[in-house]
Amino acid sequence: MAGPIRVLVAKPGLDGHDRGAKVVARALRDAGIEVIYTGLHQTPAQVVDAAVQEDVDFIGLSILSGAHLTLFADVMELLRARKAGDIIVFGGGIIPEDDITELEALGVAKIFTPGATTASIVEWVEDHSRTLTASN
């Protein structure tokens, strides 16, 4: 992978809680990663459009409203449809254990739940971008 890591932090759906998303966005930026934040109330299509246009390596989705199964599934499907399946998708929010298994089956690489440190999220993104570089 050439140049700095690029991450799109996104708030799909109607959930208005973006404290966590913004904290993660800042932590990634502080670590030297290029971060774009979509703002609230994005449709899955808007998220995927932004990710493709901005040529990001990762999409970090944040949902606390309980609509994660629907919205993550839509994002994953649209990414495949846009032939952008190489973008690594991770997420966070109030997401029950059983749903995490389901999301992982959809191809979501990692779900961070409440209490995950910003350092652990930064480290995960850095580790996985190295994996990308190695496989390219």
Next chain:
Amino acid sequence: MTAQAREQQGEFPYTRGINADPGVWTMGQYAGFGTARETNERFRALLDQGLTGFSVALDLPTQMGLDSDNQLARGEVGKVGVAIDSLADIEVLMDGIPLEKISQVRTTANSIGYIWAAMFEALAKKRGINPNEFGLFIQNDVLKEYFARGTQIFPAAAGLKLSVDVIEHIANNIPRWVSLAMSGYHIRESGSSAVQEIAFTFSNSRAYLDEAVQRGLSVDAVAPTLFTFLSSNMDFLPEIAKFRAARRVWAKLMRDTYHAQDPRSEQLRIFVFTAGSSLTAQQPLNNVVRTSIEAMAAALGGVQTMHVCAYDEALGVPTEVAATLALRTQQIVAFETGVTSMVDPLGGSYILEQLTDDLETEIWAEMANIAERGGALSCIESGYFQTELGDSAYKYAKSIDTGEKTVIGVNTFVTEPVAFEVFTLDPESERTQIASLQRVRATRDQDAVTAGLAAVRAAATAGANVVPACVQAVTAYATVGEIVDVLRDIHGPCVPSTMF
């Protein structure tokens, strides 16, 4: 003896409480999910138990003015509250419940406050009763949505105009209703300090009051009906001081800036939620201890209404067991500790008085700073509020990461996680709601709907109060989404902020 130590309970500036007589606060637990029918069943059960005040949690599509069959509502219908598409849902929600027996129905209608007011006015008319015979409590504080809660629909100036429409309509026609809950809770939950919680909230209040006064309303027609909605956090003594400082600042603001004549305008009524953000997903039972301490701080701070969070809220929508324990928590604080037998029992404590004085000074300073920046609306439009909250939320997250701030179970005394039962919603709710919405659309008098929506358009275009036209539209079963679409045509959409 300092000036503050001579302050008396129930007297200006009300630092020590708005009442001289002790008493128990109103226990207002917040709930609601799925369809109006499911929520109605819960209300009837509560009414049978003697409760006369309810809160209605609305789902996100309703709060954002989207009908349940809107593409953007997929997966969100009935999730964080009940779905309301039209008056038909309100009729089901309140089915078999005598409105005149209801002391208070509270809701989180903000960006749709005018529709919510119209729905209950229309329901009262259909039942042949005066809406002033029951109590409706509409949050209607749209400004904080733009930087702390996130259900904004229109540009902020239009949002402000519509909120003041509700305040004006209620002050002139239904004075028993609460037309605004001045909300600091969400600001605090978004990462603010206690000072910012109060200063941002009262600056928002000033924006509403200034506009209401400009429309010719007297401050004494509005202020006595208001509540403030604050957070109770783990900083035990500073939080008690915060409730005291908030009352003192409000009283002085009403007297000195707004020249209120009615003493009730100066008496700040406080509605408290314990802090959801203090709850942890790790070792969730620890949260019962946290909420007990927060409830005690609110009790010692002399609040009027309280909601205690459920211990499993960091994991999902509360289970029945957790919701019941939350109510029991405040009942134990109220009825077993003796704390309700006195007013402001900690008043005079050197540290509490010092904290109260310091907070007051800092709140005034931040309010002056906001006023210099052009007031709340300008601070939203410039991103000042958003940036300030982002800074403090990030600093707080860092302090937990580094261990500077101790959170048991998260960065100290950490144990392996154990599985916990979480609430699951009937997946059929969304389909059921969409089917009933489509039935309403197919059977209503379409000409009356068209006329009602035209009236909303005409009022909004003329810059007039939209609530009467909304009453006409909802009476004809125009939907929330249809009314909001008309207003979006006129006011335009809200462009999301991408700052962080």
